Amino acid sequence: MANFEYKPISLEGSAFRLLRLLKGHANPIHCQLFDASPERLCDYAALSYTWGAEKTPCDIVINESNIRVTKNVYLALRDIYHQGKDLVLWVDALCIDQNNNDERGQQVQQMGSIYNKAKRVIIWLGEATYDTDYIMDHMKQLEEGLKHTSNSQEISCIWSKVICNLRPDQKDLLVEGLQVLLHRSWFKRVWIIQETGNAQAAIIICGSKSVSASVFACMPALLGITLDLHCQSIIDIMPGPSRDSSWWAKKRDLYTMLYKFRNSEATKPQDRIFALLGISLDIYSTNTLKADYRKDIQDVVFDTISFLLNFNTLNIYRFFNWRVLDLFKNLDILANEVLKCAMNTSHEWAIQEGHGAVVKLLLEKGAKLETTDDYS
Template structure:
């Protein structure tokens, strides 16, 4: 991935890693600061969220301004950052494609080796499923508004539920995110997580019971991912 940004060296003899401070805003260019931190220093490290997403095709024309220098990023990451950027406050994130110098093999291997610790130490993991559609928005909104009545709904006939959010859930379960090799590690190490699609987000433990509510049987692989999402049903 070509970029104009030049990474500072990182200490490869210890648990060093980088974090992104995504600048606030609701329009204009995406920008951030990239700074170094050290794992396992829980009393000193700034709380951060770790992003779990699908890279998608490379070679796009999207860019992120990092420390006043441009970095090329994939369309999927650009979409994720647009959705996750807060309008009035900065957000601290760990993002593999930005925080790791992908052109430095030694650094990449060092960071991959401690990736489970990065996800485990994150205050929250963001499962970003991609772009929103009318049906996925309907599903996410349904779960946001009605989760407190979830068990009452579960005892009703599923046919009584609106078919639009059901189609939205089916669409989300077919997303490439569920088929990524690294998903099981990222999900299993999350102590807390949210599921995001477009501009909507719901707690992972609420998402995990959605197939029961809508009477949907996910594929074996999807169900294995759902089963280890953080929450009382893990």
């Protein structure tokens, strides 16, 4: 069987590809990849998952051709496979030609819209264990109980009924099972933030078990689990009542996103920025920040900082060479650290017309003049 080759997709409009997971072909998995557009859009689900390691690839069939995918992609498709009907999905690893930087950048800019327009987002947390099956089964019981009431305030009462006959050690197992899920790599991945935040509805899948994201988001509180800032912020943005009443509905600027999710992980360092652009409401006011994989990482960081500190409209050269790690390390004292770089006389850019404007702007933001080491 020939290896699969991507056909070019238009980069001018908002076209993207969808994947049809075919019924009756579980081993190997068979799919069809086809072009889609907002004007002619069928119902589809968007997959949110962790790519995983590439060292143990698996084979699937797309359009009668062979393609290798990571083990996680294969397992996710296997777990959501429905023997009785075809499923239409958006899966980034397959719907985007990952070897085409121009296409990847253009498609990344559309990801927020793609997840928002999906009928639902499928959050795949990985393979099941005894502990995860145990908590997933009890969350499903809670979900079924909620179907018989219109009052979401009764969730604590319904949960009490679900667990009323459990022994203390069984209740401990529920806590352990949820903690196992919350420590899955999905919660660390930066791309899941916009995938979850843009979802109109979502389900959580682990192995063969599933539960709605709105029920899952209630579980830490019901089990008395205190989450760290990063994990809590992700729970807050899961679709459901908790999202509508959280910080997500009030403050979604880029700085807040970078700060709350500064511990997120990505294979490509610039993705720790790019993945947040589609959910930062203040980004819509500028054309400066776009996912462009052709740019040097230092340029990506400089453009991001110039936007955050409001000197992105000035036509100036890059006057510091920070990495992505430097940006996150200095978020709390960003104006001060950038001012230190601006005042370093070794930079030739100091004679430019824009130099004084940048310094003035940073001082107005409360930055203080100090003599420090060169950050270039």
